[in-house]
Amino acid sequence: MQQELTELLPGLRRFAYSLTGSMPDADDLLQSTVERLLARDRPDDADLTKWAFRVCRNVWIDECRARKVRREAAEKPELSDGQVINGEHHTTQQIEWSRVDAAMAELPQDQRQIISLVAIQGLPYKVVADILEVPTGTVMSRLARARAALSEALAPAAGMRTES
Structure with a gap:
């Protein structure tokens, strides 16, 4: 499974970025996804690709809900880091x-x-x-x-x- 998962990482990272819109958040989402994948046993009938993308999506949904709660509690907008590009x-x-x-x-x-x-x-x-x-x-x-x-x-x- 580790070899298959290693091959999936670039695609999962792109998917995470498409969900988050931020590379730091995408990397955090990817890490959380991989942690969850490794911590749980893959269902016997599950294709690793489908399962991994579904887990990533579910982790993102959980994160969105948590962010909403934190944002409402803090009553402050999220700040994002900018980049200088030459x-x-x-x-x-x-x-x-x-x-x-x-x-x-x-x-x-x-x-x-x-x-x-x-x-x-x-x-x-x-x-x-x-x-x-x-x-x-x-x-x-x-x-x-x-x-x-x-x-x-x-x-x-x-x-x-x-x-x-």
Whole structure:
């Protein structure tokens, strides 16, 4: 299982980042996920990939709930660390990633999860349906709505860029 899990780590890390939108939070989520995977016995009938992504998603849901409770208790917004990036190419790339991250953050959680698993992880619809425990048709309709929303969110800035 350790070898299989090691091979899954890059994909799990990308999925964690797509959920959190922050590399430090994604790394924390990945660590919590791996700890949970190693601490528990894998169900006999469970595919490791599906099980690992499901555990990651559930850990993230738990973390979101905990953050909400902490935020309400503290009555303060969360602070995030910024990064200084040198170079025009890196700056442009960072701006694009920021736009995509912002557009992804605007998606409902169910659409964000599906677009992450299908478009970023490259998982088949059936596997995504099993991970999220929804019908394959639901995966396809949520994915279509997510793609349309992302396209709409990213289109205005793309039009401005071509005019320059």
